[in-house]
Amino acid sequence: MTRASPASGRPAARLRLGSPAAKRQRAAPSSKRLAAAAREQQILAEAVRFFAEVGFNGQTRELAQRIGITQPLLYRYFPTKRDLVERVFKEVFLKRIDPEWSKLIADRTRPLEDRLVEFYAEYAQATYTYEWIRIYMFAALMGEDLNRRYIKIVEEKLLKPICVEIRHHCGLAPGDAPISEAELEHVWVMHGGIFYYAVRKYVYHSRVGTDFTAIVRRAVTGMLAGVAAIGVTAPSGRRGR
């Protein structure tokens, strides 16, 4: 009695839909028979939520159940599970770095601190969500290349521009010298510290501070003060130790 016995199968799967009891999952009643495009979007949207929650080892049957469809229907829209997963990646990661952010960072008509605080407010709104953070971490642990590419973009389009502004902020000539490792790492610590707020919230499910803007402001202030106090521009690798 390994597989389900052929004819005696479960008693009317569809009855369960109408029955008031016996719906363990939030299986949306889901108006049957959607247009193809709509169904595809529905699957994708729920897949993002599902994989964010349980990871990419989550099973297609459970995903289908959540959507309120049968598991084989997934394969009508996505040839393989891997295809679906990749669409999820794109859905999440292709929220590309907004070019407006680079402009905001470089807008020297405003104090750098204000720019950075506003930038992080917007950046957080775009990426510090349950789905984004968790999919990001799952993908990273899987060794997905998308992560490394994303990191590179963050460095080039956000962190290095911030370093440039810091030089300006400190009264240094913009200089053509490339951003040093020390400068970049200093900004990474701030960036990572702010990111880690989201990790604590969505990955650890830990209680976190309520006033995110205030946290960011202190982090930015500290970072700028640190630069002023220690000076990271000089490529003198040796400092402590």
Add this chain to the structure above:
Amino acid sequence: MTRASPASGRPAARLRLGSPAAKRQRAAPSSKRLAAAAREQQILAEAVRFFAEVGFNGQTRELAQRIGITQPLLYRYFPTKRDLVERVFKEVFLKRIDPEWSKLIADRTRPLEDRLVEFYAEYAQATYTYEWIRIYMFAALMGEDLNRRYIKIVEEKLLKPICVEIRHHCGLAPGDAPISEAELEHVWVMHGGIFYYAVRKYVYHSRVGTDFTAIVRRAVTGMLAGVAAIGVTAPSGRRGR
């Protein structure tokens, strides 16, 4: 032809051990017949490495192959896979917070900056390893309770003591007022920023700065300067925004 055909099975599995070719995995030749305790330790050690690498959905057969033993032998030492996983958790997380660290943090005969730099050097040595960081993140994403407990300990034994030292450092009376959310979050940003260095290194496999001590020193300096510049002690929740 579903399962392997009974008698015609794979041609001499043991021959593969001796054969120079056809050993895809680093299957240690592994002197056969270890004492029970030794074998258990060997399995546990390799399990830590294995699960850190591929996550806890990694398969028992592959783990066994890496050790150079057969898969059923695992079950002689660990009744279920879950048991093995839990032992791995303990192996990793029971590297408890060293009480010496709290002492180090509170040693007011030395400048706070030096204490914190030294603390992070030691803390990093204990926990910023490939295995620890990845197992920690995998466990967190799985929703393991161990994480939350660990976070709590970090807050109580490390971060809050740091907050107390910061008050002292700023010339404030130690006060009996509990550490405010703002104070704690400010330290969390530094702590998270430093932790994130390890995440970039071991989870993202990203290139990171070489001089960790220097990075920590700048982060600490910035954090302290930030406190001085903005003052986090007052429970005035509204700051920016």
Add this chain to the structure above:
DNA sequence: CCCACTTCTTATCAGATGATAAGGAGGGCG
């Protein structure tokens, strides 16, 4: 009302995977 097209379900497969049972093999002790 019925045909044709699209959407969705039922039944099922084949390989993967955690786990178990039964017996072989090394090696020390009487």
Add this chain to the structure above:
DNA sequence: CGCCCTCCTTATCATCTGATAAGAAGTGGG
């Protein structure tokens, strides 16, 4: 030397799980 205890392997199970095939069911045009 052979018994026996412990360690380890082979063979196999039962279930899970990604994927496919065949046909049922809804829907709109003529």
